[in-house]
Amino acid sequence: MGAHELVEAGRQHVATGRIREAMACFKRAADDPERGAEALSLLAAAYLLPGSLAPELALAHAHRAASHPAAGGEHLARCAAVALTAGDPTLAEELAGRAGRAGGGEALAIRATALLRLGDLAGVRALLAGPEPASGPAVFWRRLVVEAAAAGRLGIALAVRRAMRRGGLRAPALPDVLVRTAAGPLFFVCLAAAILLAAAVPERLGAIAALGFLALGFAMAVLARRG
Numbered sequence: 001m002g003a004h005e006l007v008e009a010g011r012q013h014v015a016t017g018r019i020r021e022a023m024a025c026f027k028r029a030a031d032d033p034e035r036g037a038e039a040l041s042l043l044a045a046a047y048l049l050p051g052s053l054a055p056e057l058a059l060a061h062a063h064r065a066a067s068h069p070a071a072g073g074e075h076l077a078r079c080a081a082v083a084l085t086a087g088d089p090t091l092a093e094e095l096a097g098r099a100g101r102a103g104g105g106e107a108l109a110i111r112a113t114a115l116l117r118l119g120d121l122a123g124v125r126a127l128l129a130g131p132e133p134a135s136g137p138a139v140f141w142r143r144l145v146v147e148a149a150a151a152g153r154l155g156i157a158l159a160v161r162r163a164m165r166r167g168g169l170r171a172p173a174l175p176d177v178l179v180r181t182a183a184g185p186l187f188f189v190c191l192a193a194a195i196l197l198a199a200a201v202p203e204r205l206g207a208i209a210a211l212g213f214l215a216l217g218f219a220m221a222v223l224a225r226r227g
Contacts, residue, residue, distance in 0.1 A: 003032030007039050014042075019052045030154035033070060041078040048085055055086035062086075066095055073102020080110045081140070089114040105136030105167070112160075113144045116151065124148075128159050133167030145172050149180035155182065 001009070010025030021042035023046050029039035040061050047058035062079040065071060071079075076099035084092035096103060108127060115123040134141045141164050148157035149172075157177050164171035 001028075002126045003029040003039065005034040007042070008101050010042060013047065014049070019046055019049050022046055023052065026071060030064075032167065034165070035070070037065050037068035037071040037075045040068060041071075041075040041082075042051070044079060044082045058082050059088055059091070062091070062095070063064070066098070073104070073107065075097045077103030080114075082108055084101065084114055084117075089117040093118065107136075107138045109140035109144050109160075113140070113147060113211055116144070116147055116153070121153065121156070124156055125159075126201040128156070128163065131166075132163070134160070134163040134169050135167050138164065138169040138171075141169060142172055145177060146180065149177045152181055154178075154181045160223060 006025045006029040008027070010022040013019070013022035013025065014169060018082050020182035026039045026046065030036050030043065032039065044058045044061035044065055046052060047054045060080070062082045064076055066079050076095045080092045080095035080099060080103070083089070083095060091110055093114035095134065096107045096114065099107040101107075101118075103190075111125045112124050115121075115127070141160060145160045145164070147161065152178070157180075161174070161177060163173045
């Protein structure tokens with residue numbers, strides 16, 4: 001079986017949940033000069049699937065795929081997504097940047113999310129400064145909106161949401177974005193109010209009111225962390 005057939009067979013195995021068989025196919029195709037980069041990038045992604053979760057191996061194979069002579073924009077974007085999911089935003093930003101326009105809209109969303117995690121807000125705004133609509137799989141753009149909102153960066157979250165709407169992608173609801181943005185500050189406000197009430201209001205009434213504020217704060221925090 002040639003590399004092309006191995007890669008396609010591996011994709012079919014992933015689609016049917018046979019991850020171990022898929023990984024075996026990708027490993028056999030990894031040394032092919034033409035399909036090796038694709039096989040390695042798919043192998044890296046497979047190490048993040050349920051039943052085979054191994055972020056360290058995912059990152060190792062993402063490095064191998066990215067250094068393959070046949071690595072193209074699609075492969076680099078896939079490896080960037082792997083790196084971001086595996087917890088290496090620095091590698092994700094580098095690979096998404098290398099992918100460029102050839103990596104599609106997902107490369108832009110992944111790079112912006114990586115920069116957000118790295119605290120480079122100026123870099124995020126520069127990437128999103130143009131009027132171009134969002135493109136590619138909506139999941140990457142939704143993650144960017146959610147993470148920006150959870151970090152309290154409402155301006156970035158709303159800018160990404162507008163880009164998604166321009167591109168015809170399903171964007172998170174505006175109330176959900178606002179709740180996520182306000183959750184952090186509101187939690188601390190509720191906590192402070194609970195402490196003050198417990199200290200100022202005597203006995204049972206103060207305790208009940210304090211618990212109510214704490215419950216509200218925890219509820220907002222849980223809502224903000226919903227995927």
